[in-house]
Amino acid sequence: MSTESYHIPAMLKETIEGLAIKPNGVYVDVTFGGGGHSRAILERMKEEGRRTERIKTEGEGKRTDGKRKEEEGHLYSFDQDKDALQNAIEDDRWTFVLSNFRYLKNWMDYYGVTQIDGLLADLGVSFHHFDCPERGFSFRHPAPLDMRMNQTAKRTAADIVNSYSEEELAQLFWLYGELKNGRGIAKNICRARAEKPIERTEELVAASRIPAEMSKELARLFQALRIEVNDELGALREMLVAARDLLRPGGRIAILTYHSLEDRLVKNFLRSGNLEGTIEKDFYGNNLSPFTLIEKGRTAEEEEVARNPRSRSAKLRIAEKR
Ligand SMILES: C[S@@+](CC[C@H](N)C(=O)[O-])C[C@H]1O[C@@H](n2cnc3c(N)ncnc32)[C@H](O)[C@@H]1O
Incomplete structure (x- = not known):
């Protein structure tokens, strides 16, 4: 490459x-x-x-002296x-x-x-990072919900999505994603994960209920998680x-x-x-x-x-x- x-x-x-x-x-x-x-x-x-x-x-x-001083x-x-x-x-x-x-x-x-x-x-x-689907940074590619820049770090985006409280997720989406509807998105995600843990990017997109054409919002959702995963x-x-x-x-x-x-x-x-x-x-x-x-x-x-x-x-x- x-x-x-x-x-x-x-x-x-x-x-x-x-x-x-x-x-x-x-x-x-x-x-x-x-x-x-x-x-x-x-x-x-x-x-x-x-x-x-x-x-x-x-x-x-x-x-x-023919020498070149190398500092x-x-x-x-x-x-x-x-x-x-x-x-x-x-x-x-x-x-x-x-x-x-x-x-x-x-x-x-x-x-x-x-x-x-x-x-x-x-x-x-x-x-x-965005061009490697398997790293999970992009909402455009179906992949494991990872987003770690340091691939040996313990915590992935899936860990955060499945373990933070609804309130913590809402704050995260509001603060790091500047998403006006952070609270509603957090609620949708918590409802979905009660059925089954969210492990993949496409599952998060579906759980958030952000329509596919709202790519700016989806990018912000992923950005918020990425900032948190990597502190x-x-x-x-x-x-x-x-x-x-x-x-x-x-x-x-x-x-x-x-x-x-x-x-x-x-x-x-x-x-x-x-x-x-x-x-x-x-x-x-x-x-x-x-x-x-x-x-x-x-x-x-x-x-x-x-x-x-x-x-x-x-x-x-x-x-x-x-
Ligand atoms: C925008 S890219 C830098 C591109 C670079 N200036 C170039 O010319 O190709 C940011 C890079 O910094 C790394 N990075 C981001 N945060 C970091 C951190 N806290 N510690 C070390 N590396 C980090 C990422 O893994 C990524 O490779």
Whole structure:
């Protein structure tokens, strides 16, 4: 499978430019997926290295030792899904970490990294997840109701659908799916599961009683469950705090979000530097946030959306550590 069919990265150029990559910096891509962003980061590190070398050589006159000083940077790429490994990159400057990004700090400690120059998070699932029917992420394919990004995790979407109370399901659909009729859908599901446990995607679709033509609602129902199965917001919170502490002054964080809940969380965090979103000010009224905002929710150009419709919902936020 080509990396293009695994995933097409959104706003690739804008993200890489926004990270202001240095050739010898330490970077982390916490959502490797098809590796499109990671490859571009490594490529940019190389280009910047060549440029710096050229400038140095021109300034210094012809080098006589014939040696090229290699102060290479490094890229650590995380993904919790082992399928991403099929896109592995052959490069000495690259390390793959098969883990949830919520353990970012622990892994950086393990590799002896105390500060990083940049971090990229392209949140959510890859095209690969929707395109693999057996993973159960899509309401369009009959499949086991799974939705785990980490295929060794214990809890599947079926476990949640069959064990949460009606009230818990209603809250989940309302909060994570922003479904206005979350309560009614939860009721329908509980009625259906009293007859027989719901084990498959098509059974959930039928149990919800959302008509097939209401594909937006069905997508939201599946999104809500996916967020819960993978504790996406919990992992994001932990990663944001670790990233803030690891970034060196001048280091940059770039995040691509795909739905309003995660976007609100990222927006408030980058504005304030804390999870509560509390903006602290000094005596003179200056914002004491550890970040300066660089991109405040940029969206893909029309031309990109025409080429890659899945980039339509992406929002890019970038900040620099002060
Ligand atoms: C939108 S895709 C990233 C695509 C990537 N930027 C590219 O260029 O192909 C998100 C990837 O992040 C992974 N992922 C999502 N949440 C994660 C988490 N908490 N920890 C580790 N990986 C995660 C998913 O398995 C998926 O492969």
